[in-house]
Amino acid sequence: xxxxxxxxxxxxxxxxxxxxxxxxxxxxxxxxxxxxxxxxxxxxxxxxxxxxxxxxxxxxxxxxxxxxxxxxxxxxxxxxxxxxxxxxxxxxxxxxxxxxxxxxxxxxxxxxxxxxxxxxxxxxxxxxxxxxxxxxxxxxxxxxxxxxxxxxxxxxxxxxxxxxxxxxxxxxxxxxxxxxxxxxxxxxxxxxxxxxxxxxxxxxxxxxxxxxxxxxxxxxxxxxxxxxxxxxxxxxxxxxxxxxxxxxxxxxxxxxxxxxxxxxxxxxxxxxxxxxxxxxxxxxxxxxxxxxxxxxxxxxxxxxxxxxxxxxxxxxxxxxxxxxxxxxxxxxxxxxxxxxxxxxxxxxxxxxxxxxxxxxxxxxxxxxxxxxxxxxxxxxxxxxxxx
Numbered sequence: 001x002x003x004x005x006x007x008x009x010x011x012x013x014x015x016x017x018x019x020x021x022x023x024x025x026x027x028x029x030x031x032x033x034x035x036x037x038x039x040x041x042x043x044x045x046x047x048x049x050x051x052x053x054x055x056x057x058x059x060x061x062x063x064x065x066x067x068x069x070x071x072x073x074x075x076x077x078x079x080x081x082x083x084x085x086x087x088x089x090x091x092x093x094x095x096x097x098x099x100x101x102x103x104x105x106x107x108x109x110x111x112x113x114x115x116x117x118x119x120x121x122x123x124x125x126x127x128x129x130x131x132x133x134x135x136x137x138x139x140x141x142x143x144x145x146x147x148x149x150x151x152x153x154x155x156x157x158x159x160x161x162x163x164x165x166x167x168x169x170x171x172x173x174x175x176x177x178x179x180x181x182x183x184x185x186x187x188x189x190x191x192x193x194x195x196x197x198x199x200x201x202x203x204x205x206x207x208x209x210x211x212x213x214x215x216x217x218x219x220x221x222x223x224x225x226x227x228x229x230x231x232x233x234x235x236x237x238x239x240x241x242x243x244x245x246x247x248x249x250x251x252x253x254x255x256x257x258x259x260x261x262x263x264x265x266x267x268x269x270x271x272x273x274x275x276x277x278x279x280x281x282x283x284x285x286x287x288x289x290x291x292x293x294x295x296x297x298x299x300x301x302x303x304x305x306x307x308x309x310x311x312x313x314x315x316x317x318x319x320x321x322x323x324x325x326x327x328x329x330x331x332x333x334x335x336x337x338x339x340x341x342x343x344x345x346x347x348x349x350x351x352x353x354x355x356x357x358x359x360x361x362x363x364x365x366x367x368x369x370x371x372x373x374x375x376x377x378x379x380x381x382x383x384x385x386x387x
Contacts, residue, residue, distance in 0.1 A: 005092070005323040006034030008067035010058045010082060012043050015096065016073035019315065024050055027316045030323040034068070037061045058082055062089050069094060069326060071124070071319075075170055076101050076178050077386070080109040083121070083336070087113055092120040094322050097187040099123050099339025101178030102373060102386070103347055104366045106340045113336055120325045121336035122318075127188040128195065128333045129317035132265060132307040136250070136257055137196045139267070146253030146273055151197050151233040157244025158185040158237065165215050172215035174376040175383025180209075180217030182346040186237045190342040191334075197233065197250060199341055200225035202360050207353035212240035216380060223349045235349075255300075265305040272299065 007023065009016045016038075023033050036047040037055040047054035055061040062070060062085060069092035072082045080100045083093040093113075100106035113121035127133060139145060158181060170176025177183060182190070194200070208220035220238040227233060248259040253273045258266040270277065277299055281289075288294040317333075324330035347369045348359040354372050359365075374385040 003327070004030055004032045005326045006066065006068045007031050007319075007323075008035040008037060008058075008061045008070040008091075009033065010037045010061070010070055010072045011074040012036055012038050012046055013073060016071070017046065019071060019073070019319065020046065020050065022312065022316050023319070027312075028319045028323065030327060031319055034066050035061045035064065059085060062086050062091050068092060069120070069322070072096050075176060076183055077105075077176075080105050083109045084112045087116045087119050087121065090119070092322075092326050093336070094120075094122045094124060094319075095336060095339070096124045097191070097339070098183055098343050098346070099336065100343055101183060102366070102370055103340055103344050103364060104370055105386070106343045107366075110337050110340060120322065120332070122322050122325070122332050123334050123336050123339035124315075124318055125188060125191050125334035125338070126314035126318045127192050129314045129321070130262075130307075132259065132263065132305075133192050133196065135305075136259070136265070139257065140196055140250070140252075145255040145257070145269070147229070148197055148227060148231040149251045149253065150231065151193070151248070151250045152235070153189055153193055153233075153248045154236045154245050155186060155189050155247075156236065156238050156241040157246050158239045159242050159244055160185075160213070160239045162213055165213060169382070172213075172217050173380055173382065174216060174373060175380050175385075177217070178373075179346065179350065180215065180219055181237050181239050182218060182221060182349060185239060186221075187342050187346070189237070190235075190345050191338070193233070193235065193248075194341045194345065195338070198227055200233065200345065200361055201228045202226045202358050202362075203345065203348045203352055204358040205349040205352040207349065211238075216376070218350070218353075221349060223352075225345075263307045263309065265307065267303045267305075269301050269303070270299055271301075 009020055020033055023031055033050050033052050035053045037058045039056055044054040070086050071094040072079050073096050076098055079095045083095045086093040165172040203223055203225045205223040207218040209218050211220045213219045219240055223235045225233045246261050250257040255269040321333050325332050344364055348361050351369045352359040377383055377385050
């Protein structure tokens, strides 16, 4: 087996160009650039810079025999079909998020990948390599904080001016991009939230479409999810808040996790479950509570950590892990099959908002979602409907 995975990059805009630079800088030592593909022929200059072949047709690059794997940094609707083609021709596939725009589409590539067990199929969830979220997941998985009660993620630091949406005809459209903040900016959080806290049973949501931007898709989202056993969660995001907030809270029976700005972690641990302590308090303690005099220091400890900024390293770590899986059979941090979870939640939030009803995520109605999506694509009149 070769010491490096020969990677073909499909689409060299901001993301694809960044990945190429990371690899060329030696930040992914088990991977090398072997080909670049883009429909824009002017991008050949980048291929020339790295001394690799240039293609305008991704199928030609896959069929060339010059690449072991591909990464797709292209409009969302294209991810599944490119992944399927690569896998069908013996090439490993690393698909950018989201895995697809709708669950039926995402399921097609997942099901196909299962027929190719010798090939590696991953999704580019680089936040899963962030030690902060890995540590939080380990704490929740260990059970030390007990059962989940409530979690909320307020993630509104995605401010995008109107010019951002005007840069291309496909952006912020139902037929070209498949949605707004849920499919473009927030997929990492939708994935992390479920990776850490579990997959919700149902969701009820209110979205605003073209609320503060001249776009057809959602730029404001408020969602309430039910995890089962009484545990609930709220997810709020938007792209019109210039000030922005990034705050994740996870409340459990024996403590709370608080994350601010994706790097400051506060873990509050209780010596016993909150409910047991509640039962033990007499009227004297209750009186002190009302006066703000109740001392809780004996029953709780507070730990604070600051993880700093790790931008860029996360992307490199995903590629290193993916290459390690190809070369040595390492376990993927973000297997492609996990990609459907975020797609399903985004779809369910849309569907709930469109219908005004709570949406079952255990038995999610893929056809109902696709029918509603196609209605909106038809109204735009710019793109073909989906099947």
